[in-house]
Amino acid sequence: MAKVDNMQEHYAIVVGGGTGTRMGSDTPKQFLPLNGIPVAMHAIRAFHNSKYSPQIVVVIPSAQHGYWSELCEKYNFDIPHVVASGGKSRFESVKNGLAAVQLRCTDLSQSLIAVHDAARPLIAPTLIDATFDQAARYGAAALAIQSTNSVRLKSSNGLKNNAYPRQQVYLMQTPQTFNGVILSESYKLDEDNAFTDDASVVEKKGYPITLVDGDTRNIKITFPEDLRIAAILSGTYSGCTPDDTQ
Numbered sequence: 001m002a003k004v005d006n007m008q009e010h011y012a013i014v015v016g017g018g019t020g021t022r023m024g025s026d027t028p029k030q031f032l033p034l035n036g037i038p039v040a041m042h043a044i045r046a047f048h049n050s051k052y053s054p055q056i057v058v059v060i061p062s063a064q065h066g067y068w069s070e071l072c073e074k075y076n077f078d079i080p081h082v083v084a085s086g087g088k089s090r091f092e093s094v095k096n097g098l099a100a101v102q103l104r105c106t107d108l109s110q111s112l113i114a115v116h117d118a119a120r121p122l123i124a125p126t127l128i129d130a131t132f133d134q135a136a137r138y139g140a141a142a143l144a145i146q147s148t149n150s151v152r153l154k155s156s157n158g159l160k161n162n163a164y165p166r167q168q169v170y171l172m173q174t175p176q177t178f179n180g181v182i183l184s185e186s187y188k189l190d191e192d193n194a195f196t197d198d199a200s201v202v203e204k205k206g207y208p209i210t211l212v213d214g215d216t217r218n219i220k221i222t223f224p225e226d227l228r229i230a231a232i233l234s235g236t237y238s239g240c241t242p243d244d245t246q
């Protein structure tokens with residue numbers, strides 16, 4: 001794939017600062033093997049293979065920085081990246097990753113920053129490229145897929161539910177990619193329970209979000225069965241190939 005040379009600086013913050021409670025494993029899910037290498041390494045490699053070759057910041061809980069170094073050595077993982085410390089929430093982890101980007105970036109207004117869950121190993125480089133392209137045009141772009149199930153909305157007291165037009169419902173994925181000024185201004189907001197992804201933070205700051213077609217295979221590893229599903233999907237998806245099998 002030809003690499004692109006333009007005036008903008010491209011960055012990726014891969015957030016792997018969580019503990020993976022729902023996975024129920026002592027080892028956080030981002031370090032568990034998928035097709036022979038840790039889940040997070042698949043995500044990092046996809047960014048490395050993006051035509052924009054972003055500089056990569058990987059957010060890891062500070063207690064596991066040594067473990068991450070050991071994993072990189074064990075798997076001969078030599079994709080250049082900087083390690084930042086995880087926070088108590090995803091919001092805090094992104095903030096820490098952003099601080100690491102800001103230390104390196106010469107002009108935030110000329111930068112594009114993609115934020116991606118380390119727990120989404122099957123992301124395809126072409127989708128990463130698409131979010132960089134749309135963020136360059138519109139400032140804020142996030143992957144999303146339409147619901148294929150019918151949708152009902154519950155009332156706030158939970159007593160009633162009503163059918164809702166599913167064509168208006170989008171399920172958010174990552175990466176979510178932003179102009180550097182937009183992302184850094186937005187992450188100065190106080191943390192809020194309503195912030196479930198980066199788009200919700202940026203939107204609260206007043207910026208519109210452009211939706212980019214995601215892929216149902218870009219799953220987030222959340223529960224144990226997701227690792228098995230990812231292993232099956234990886235055989236059919238360019239983001240992660242069976243060549244990774246150990």
Ligand SMILES: Nc1ccn([C@@H]2O[C@H](COP(=O)(O)OP(=O)(O)OP(=O)(O)O)[C@@H](O)[C@H]2O)c(=O)n1
Nearest residue numbers: 015016017018019020021022089090093118119
């Ligand atoms: N304090 C946190 C919490 C989450 N994340 C990252 O955000 C992504 C999405 O979060 P989620 O799937 O909820 O991961 P966990 O918080 O680890 O999982 P759980 O909620 O089951 O504990 C993951 O890559 C996770 O590592 C993070 O960087 N820092």
Ligand SMILES: C[C@](O)(CO)[C@H](O)COP(=O)(O)O
Nearest residue numbers: 090117172173174196197220
């Ligand atoms: C950021 C995210 O992956 C977009 O779908 C999602 O909101 C993370 O949610 P989680 O409950 O923290 O896993």
